[in-house]
Amino acid sequence: MRLKPGIAVATYLTMLLACLNWQSVHSGELSKPSGKVLLTITGNIENTNAPASVELDIEMLEQLENTSFVTRTPWTEGPTKFTGVRINHLLEFVGAKSSHFRANAIDKYWNDLTDMDFDKIPAIVAYKINDKYMRVRDLGPLWLIFPFDDFPETDNEKHKTASVWQLIEITVH
C-alpha cells in the first residue's frame, strides 16, 4: 500500500503541531499573535510567545475575559465607558512573578506601578472606549485606566499619573 505524500505531510504536520501544542502547555509557550502587535509584555514572566516576551494583538486581548466600567476622567468629556482586560488577568496570563511593573507609552511616557492592589481595584488595559476601538489620536490603541468613580481611593494624582495612555509595553519587575 502506497502512502500518499500529501496525507503523509499532513499527518506529520498534525503530529508536529500536537507535539508543539503539548510542549506549549508544559513549557509556558503561548500562541503567537496573527495581527498587528499592540502590546508587548517582558521581564519577570514565565510564559512567552516570542523571545523573552509575550506579544499580543487585538484578537488575543479580546479572547481574554473582558471587564468594563464607566468613569469620568480628566482627559475625556463626561462619563466614559472603558472595556478591556483586567491587569491581574493579564499578569496571570503571562505568568508574571510580580505585580510590580513599568508601563511604557508610544509617546515615551512611562510610569512604575508598585504597591497597587489589582485584586481589589479592577484596573484594566482598555482597548475600547464607548464600545469603539481607539486610534492613537484618541489616546489608544490601548489605555491603562482605573475606575476613578467606583473606587474613590484611586481618584488622586498617583493613580492619574499611572493611567498610561497609548500603552505599548509592560515590563514586569
Place this chain on the structure above:
Amino acid sequence: MNTARTATLLTVFFAFLCVLQVSLIAQTLDKTRSQLSSRSTGAINSLTQIDRNLDQLMDSLVEHRLSLANNRQSDTTGNYQTDFEVFWASVTVFNLRTPGGTERMPAATAVLEEAMQFLENNDELVNSKDLLSEADSESLYAETKLLSEKFHNVGHDYFLSLSVFSDELKNRTKKLYRTFLIFSLLVVACGSASLYSLFEANRKSIELIEQSKTTQARLTQVVDELRSGKLENKAKDSFLAAASHDLRQPLHALGLFLGALEKHIQPTGHAIMEKAQQSSSALNRLLSSLLDLSRLDAGAVKVSKRSVDIGKLIGTLEHEFQSTARLRDMTLKFDTSEQLVFTDRILIDRVLRNLIENALTHSRGKVLQVICTVDDKMLVVSVEDDGIGVPSSQQEDIFSEYFQIGNPERDRSKGLGIGLSIVKRLCDLLEIDLKFSSKSQSGTRFCLSIPRSTRPPRHSEVTVSNSSNEGKSQSVLIAVIEDEKGVREGMEVMLDSYGYRTVIADSADHLLRQLKGFRTPPDILMSDYRLRKGNTGDQAIESVKKSLNLDIPSVIITGDTSPNRVKELTDGGYRLLHKPVEPDDLLRVIHKLTEATPQTIA
C-alpha cells in the same frame, strides 16, 4: 454679677472673632484653591509633552526625507504617521485639561486652534497609503516647526505667569500664616480670659449659695425659736435669774441663822422651829428647781455615763419617799430587783425623783408604781399612778415650764411646775426616750427607755456622813469673804456652832490682814460672788491665793443663777454653791474639800 456679664461679653466677642477669622481664612483658601486647580501641573506637563511630540514629529519627517533621498526603505519610514497621531492626542488632552487656563491666555487658545487646523488639514496627506513626497514632507516640516515655536512661546508665557502666581501664593501663605498666628494668640487670650471670669463667676455664686444657706439656717433657727417660745423663755429665764438673786441673799442668811439657832432652842419651841425650817427648805427647793433649769439651759450639766444598778437606786428612792407617801395616803409599789443600765447615776436619780415627786404631789391617786421591764437591749422603767390623769387637751403642755394641772390658784407649796420640764430636758441630755400616756381620771404613766448594761457598777460612790468629826473640824480653818454684814455673821455663827475655826472678812485685803494673826493658812476659802466696789469672789480668792502663794480649795457662793455666770465659774474650777445655801449642803462641801486635800498645810 459683674464678672458674669464680663464673661458673657468676652465669650460673645470671642465667638465673633472666631467667625470673622474663619471666614477670612476660608475666603483666602477658596481663592487659592480655584487658582491652583486652574494652573495644575497637568497643564504645564501637557505643554511639555506637546513640545516634545512636535520635536519627535519633526525628527521623523527629517528621517523620512533622508530615506527618500537615499532611496531606501527603513523601519522608521512610517514613523511620522505615529508621531502625527501622538501629537494629535496631546493637543486633544491639552484642550481638555486647560479650560480655565486658556481663558486667561488667549495666545494658548489661538495656538491650540491653529494646531487643530494643522492636524485636520494634513490628516489626509499624512495618513494616505502613499508615503509623503519629498516636497510635501519639507513643507510639513516647515509648518510643524512654526507651530513648535508658537507652542514654545505659549509655554514660556505660561511659565512666567506661573512664577508670578507662585510669588503670589507664597505671599498669601505668609499672610495666612500670620493671620493664623494672631488668631491663635487671640483665641488663647480670649479663651483664658473668659475661662477665668467663668471660674470667678462660679466661685462667687458658690459663695452666694453658702451665704444664703447660712442666712437660711439662721432664719430657720430664729423661726424655730419664735415658734417654740424659746426666745420668750430666755427672757423669762434671765428675769428669774436676776430676781432670784435678790431673794437668795436674805433666804441664805435666814437658813444660816435657823441652822445656828437650832442648838439654842428650848424643847417647847422645837415644833415651831421645825415649821420654820420646813418653810425655809420649801423656799430653797423652789429656788433650786429654778436654778436647775438655768443650769440645764446653760449646758453646765455634764453627763458621765457608767453602769448603774437602777434597782438599788429605786430602792433608795422608795425609802426616801415612804414618809411623804404616807402623808398623801399613797402606797408605793417599787420594783427594786437588780437591773444594770448605762446612764448618768445622778441625773437619772433626778429624773426619777422628779417623776415620783410629781406623782405624789399632783396625781391624788392611791397607788404609785415603779416597774422595770426588759425590752431587748433596753430597760423600760415606768412610773405609774392611778390618779386624776391629764386631760387629752392638756397632754401636749405637761412638759412646758410653769405648767400645772389643777393648780389655778398657783399654790406654790406644790412647786413651780417646772419638774417635768426638767425631766424632759434631762432625758434629752441623757438620750433617753421618754414616753407619756394618760387617761383622765384613770392615771398617768411615764416610760423611760434606758440602754441596758452588762458591766457591774463600780461601788465607789461615797456617801457623805452627816456626823461631823469634831476633832477634825477643830483643826480646819475656814476663811470667809462676805460683804453683807447679816450673812457674814450668820456664817460665822453657823460654822462656829459646828466647831470650825473661822476668819471672817469683808474683802480680800481685810482677810489677808486678819490672817496675820494665825499661824496656819486657811484650809478653805469661801467668798460671795458679788463683793463691794464691783469686785467679784473669784478675783478676791485669786488675790488671796497669790499673796499666800498657795493653792487653797475654794468655794464661791452666789445668788446669781444666770446660765452664763454658772458656766463661767464652773469652767474656772470653782466649787459653786447657790444662795440660799442650806447648812447641810455647806457642811457637805466642807467635808468633801477637807477629805480631798490631805492636811499638808501645816
